[in-house]
Amino acid sequence: MPTKILVVDDEPDLELMISQKFRKQVRDKELLFEFVKSGVEALRKLQEGPDMDVVLTDINMPEMDGLTLLAKLNEQYPLIKSVIVSAYGDMSNIRTALNRGAFDFVTKPIDFNDLEITLKKTIQEATTFRQAVRDRDQLVAIQQELEVARKIQQSIVPRKFPPFPERKEFEIHAEMIPARDVGGDFYDFFLIDDERLGFVIGDVSGKGVPAALFMAVSKTLLKATALKGGPPEECLQQVNRILYLESVSAMFVTIFYGILNTRTGEINYCNGGHNPPYILRRNGQIETAETTGGLVLGAMKNTAYKAKKISLQSGEGIYLFTDGVTEAMDRNNDQFTEARLEENLKGWPGTPLPDFVRNVIEEVKTFSNGARQADDITILALKYLG
Amino acid sequence: MEIIQTKHGGLLILNLNGRLDAHTSKTFEDRLMPLIDEGNKKILVDFSQLDYISSAGLRVLLLAARKLSEANGKIALCSLKAPIKTVFDIAGFSSVFAIFNTPEAAITDLMK
Numbered sequence: 001m002p003t004k005i006l007v008v009d010d011e012p013d014l015e016l017m018i019s020q021k022f023r024k025q026v027r028d029k030e031l032l033f034e035f036v037k038s039g040v041e042a043l044r045k046l047q048e049g050p051d052m053d054v055v056l057t058d059i060n061m062p063e064m065d066g067l068t069l070l071a072k073l074n075e076q077y078p079l080i081k082s083v084i085v086s087a088y089g090d091m092s093n094i095r096t097a098l099n100r101g102a103f104d105f106v107t108k109p110i111d112f113n114d115l116e117i118t119l120k121k122t123i124q125e126a127t128t129f130r131q132a133v134r135d136r137d138q139l140v141a142i143q144q145e146l147e148v149a150r151k152i153q154q155s156i157v158p159r160k161f162p163p164f165p166e167r168k169e170f171e172i173h174a175e176m177i178p179a180r181d182v183g184g185d186f187y188d189f190f191l192i193d194d195e196r197l198g199f200v201i202g203d204v205s206g207k208g209v210p211a212a213l214f215m216a217v218s219k220t221l222l223k224a225t226a227l228k229g230g231p232p233e234e235c236l237q238q239v240n241r242i243l244y245l246e247s248v249s250a251m252f253v254t255i256f257y258g259i260l261n262t263r264t265g266e267i268n269y270c271n272g273g274h275n276p277p278y279i280l281r282r283n284g285q286i287e288t289a290e291t292t293g294g295l296v297l298g299a300m301k302n303t304a305y306k307a308k309k310i311s312l313q314s315g316e317g318i319y320l321f322t323d324g325v326t327e328a329m330d331r332n333n334d335q336f337t338e339a340r341l342e343e344n345l346k347g348w349p350g351t352p353l354p355d356f357v358r359n360v361i362e363e364v365k366t367f368s369n370g371a372r373q374a375d376d377i378t379i380l381a382l383k384y385l386g
Numbered sequence: 387m388e389i390i391q392t393k394h395g396g397l398l399i400l401n402l403n404g405r406l407d408a409h410t411s412k413t414f415e416d417r418l419m420p421l422i423d424e425g426n427k428k429i430l431v432d433f434s435q436l437d438y439i440s441s442a443g444l445r446v447l448l449l450a451a452r453k454l455s456e457a458n459g460k461i462a463l464c465s466l467k468a469p470i471k472t473v474f475d476i477a478g479f480s481s482v483f484a485i486f487n488t489p490e491a492a493i494t495d496l497m498k
Contacts, residue, residue: 204441205442250446252441276476291475
């Protein structure tokens, strides 16, 4: 597309001279000139088609002079760059024009080589300016899309609490706070059958959109596999095989998957590289769930997993979290740490589960003291009440 | 994070200094991958000056291991500080990577 230049001058010879001087550029469709005789005509022209890049205007004209035109251009068409033509030595008008937003000036009698250089410079400025505006608009659009992505992501993890109000043998609550618009953490829970509740927490390596995509795949795959009812180690093994094929640039995900028998309080679990959860005992003591030695998922093609068991008495629970909690940093880059988390978990009996989860998140926020959240924060707490 | 690169016979040694987190792992990846593409087949990553590693850092190491294994190459790690070793243990990476207490032990293994 040619660069469009509007020439505003009441003297007819300028049109002729410009047409001659820039003949080649016009023929090659690099430049397109339009000519009008006053400021009023110029504004009318711009109203018809505002896609002008540069305005070259004389100062002294009938109807509306160049300085008045400049003020109006600045106000109504901020993307258009203007160059004024003034009498040699007319510093006061040149000064006024520059103050009103003119980009540059040429003096009469016009030196056409100088005009060419000036126009070239002005066009460059106009193009850069337009590009910057386009970039900004694009960024705004991306930001809006990310906001949509964030809503979608938040809606693919269960958010209705309590999720199974008719079930009195257990209570569950979870929160997920991504560090950016979208994140790589997730949690999930689902009834496999009448007496087995599956629960999951996961953390994808990395952050942002790539992690969010991998998170969505991981979460969906795991639930689909788990609902077939197999034991946790088999489930992770299958999910790992598929994720390995999906894993671009060696992306991987840590997954802790447990199945609570809602009749007996026994948890059968398998840990694929995730931080070990805490077991919350009735007397307020906390224990770390024994590791099962499993590798993160998606890293190696064939990985074997092992499961372990935990027995919960009525009133006891399990507390799953991602490292966004323990590795949250304050302004001195000091971490929240497991020790602080454990301290916060001690008073757990007696606290309603949702508060118990939110309190820790509040504690982490207080600790960070305004430092930017570097990693996604996710917590899932499950209490057995059978 | 600082990466100091030395050659030891046919062996490439990378000394990591500082933190390998979501931010710096990109730097590490951009440095390491071309070195593998250039044909370096035996790589030792010395962790003695590294204070922190995140999952993003583990991903770069895994990517390097995969690339090297396709090229019949080898990667070894040495001198992991205790908190970093814990991260490797939890993620199950301790059984995937060849990890040594000293650079000498790692070099001996890589030269085999």
